[in-house]
Amino acid sequence: MSTAPTSTTQSKTVDYFAIFGLPRKLWIEMSTLEQKFLQMSWKLHPDNFVNASEQERELSLQRSSELNDAYRVLRDPAARVEYLLGIEGARKEGEHKQQAPPELLEEVFELNESLDELREAKASGSGLAALKSRLESAEKNFQQKLGEVDGQLQTAAREWDAALQADAAMRKKNHGASQ
Numbered sequence: 001m002s003t004a005p006t007s008t009t010q011s012k013t014v015d016y017f018a019i020f021g022l023p024r025k026l027w028i029e030m031s032t033l034e035q036k037f038l039q040m041s042w043k044l045h046p047d048n049f050v051n052a053s054e055q056e057r058e059l060s061l062q063r064s065s066e067l068n069d070a071y072r073v074l075r076d077p078a079a080r081v082e083y084l085l086g087i088e089g090a091r092k093e094g095e096h097k098q099q100a101p102p103e104l105l106e107e108v109f110e111l112n113e114s115l116d117e118l119r120e121a122k123a124s125g126s127g128l129a130a131l132k133s134r135l136e137s138a139e140k141n142f143q144q145k146l147g148e149v150d151g152q153l154q155t156a157a158r159e160w161d162a163a164l165q166a167d168a169a170m171r172k173k174n175h176g177a178s179q
Contacts, residue, residue, distance in 0.1 A: 016070035016083060024088070025164075026081055026157035028074065037071045077153055104145075111138055 017024045020036045042048075044064040049057045073079045114135055121127040 014066050014070070015087065016074055019067060019070045020074070022074075024084060025161040026077075026084060027154060027161055028080070030075065033071070033074055037067065040067055077150075077157070081157075107138075107142065111135075111142070114138065 020033060020040075022028055022033070022036075041064065044060050044067060046057070046060065046064075049060045052060070073083050114131065118128070118131045118135060121131050
């Protein structure tokens, strides 16, 4: 099987997509992933192996751990992208690390300043309403930007998956024509 990175190490035996019977795609249906996770976790639950041999219990724990790792990675869009690029060999560790956009860093800095001001105002008992209003407005703006980025990520993932599918179809067609 393919190399499959976990949170801290590389495992040479596990393909997170294969665990759930999913194609290697950037965009996966979350409800399908969750349903398969719940079904598989129930089957691997330690309570089902109380009367099993020690070896069967250990295997159950190992598979349960792999299942949890796979679910944790595949349900997170950013982790899924990094994982898929890793197993496809398109990225070496530490190479092309993504930097946060300067606008986002500036906004986070401003939010931290506002939080400090809120703490000071709370301690002194003055100006709380204005600061609370500013923070609520900033939160709304931040959530809106997050929604926009999630939408862009979803669109890019679907375009990537479609391009891979088209490439695979073209290779199959060309391979068939050359025989």
